[in-house]
Amino acid sequence: MRNPFDTEERRAYRETMRRFAENDIKPYADEWDEAGTFPWEIHEKVGALGFFGFGIKEEYGGLGFDDCFMRAAGFEELAQCGANGVVAGIAGRNISLAPIQELASEEIRRRALPEIVSGRKGSSLAITEPSGGSDVANMTTKAHRDGNHWVINGSKTFITGGMLADYFVVGARTGGTGMAGVSLFFVDHDMSGFSRTALDRKMGWWCSDQATLYFDNCRVPAENMMGEENRGFIAIMKNFNLERVALTAQALGMSKLCLDESIRYAQERETFGKPLIKHQVIRHKIADMSARIDAIEAYLNQICWLVNDGEMPVAEICKAKFHATKALEFCASEAMQIFGGAGYLRGNLVERAYREVKVMAIGGGSEEIMRDLAVREMGL
Secondary structure (H helix, E strand, O other), X not given: OOOOOOOHHHHHHHHHHHHHHHHHHXXXXXXXXXXXXXXXXXXXXXXXXXXXXXXXXXXXXOOOOOOHHHHHHHHXXXXXXXXHHHHHHHHHHHOOHHHHHHHOOHHHHHHHHHHHHOOXXXXXXXXXXXXXXXXXXXXXXXXXXXXXXXXEEEEEEEEEOOOOOOEEEEEEEOOOOOHHHEEEEEEEOOOOOXXXXXXXXXXXXXXXXXXXXXXEEEEEEHHHEEOOOOOHHHHHHHHHHHHHHHHHXXXXXXXXXHHHHHHHHHHHOEEOOEEHHHOHHHHXXXXXXXXXXXXXXXXXXXXXXXXXXXXXOHHHHHHHHHHHHHHHHHHHHHHHHHHHHHHHOOOOHHHHHHHOHHHHOOXXXXXXXXXXXXXXXXXX
């Protein structure tokens, strides 16, 4: 479907990311998935393409401008590579960039941002805890002041990029209970009292790294507090919005992959003397998949337009996120039905997409949380 918001620059960027995914990731998807990792140079390559640079000032190595359509296009095209563990590993860097630029000290910005934006080093956002992810207001990791340092104790888990990241944006409780007592800290991976272990037995995203982080009297210089003390909750909530736009775009790209693979296979595979694509039941599946994809794409375009116009439509972003993951769930399931037994074998794109559906419905805010937040944002 033609995008009325397309420009020459947006089309060029989308095509660049499409070629990169097709040439630099897709041929190696099976190999990297089975290996449980992918080469670090992929981060540097996407960095060179400007993927990490949106909204980051040029003085810190960024593009000096932002465009929600380009952000979304990058995630959508990467998601069609067939190895969304790679996308997750790359995206883990993205969600920590805005807090560093907006809240960290000038020294930290100049030291860390150029390294992250270029892809030479990694960073991760450390919010989720073993006791819960979306309930940020009840965060239990604590930090207390000790002279010129803050001392952090607690743990974080399901941290994407956590095993390879050099820098972390960490949420910790510095005040009382609830939203008002949370602060953010910039933590280097080599600080005393910090350790991490890998979460490597996963249903999907095999080639991305997720970690549990441990803070055992981890001493952080006082100047590493990001923003005002006890004011971190609002920054965390704000940061979730563009992450959810990116996840919506990623779910859209994965859905398109399922549709494209289904059409290709249905045209090649013959049953009862004719190609699958000529059977009405298969044609209806493809029509249903395509309709859901068109709806998500139109919804995402509207949201990107609003964001570029200076709004942050939180309710719509939440609704788009859970709507996109439900559409992906449908498309992946229908694609598996079209592939039949062939879809159940490891080593094909549909099989991988099918086992990576559920994490999309959880990460960045579960479908249940998204529904509840959307209704609250509607004033109900």
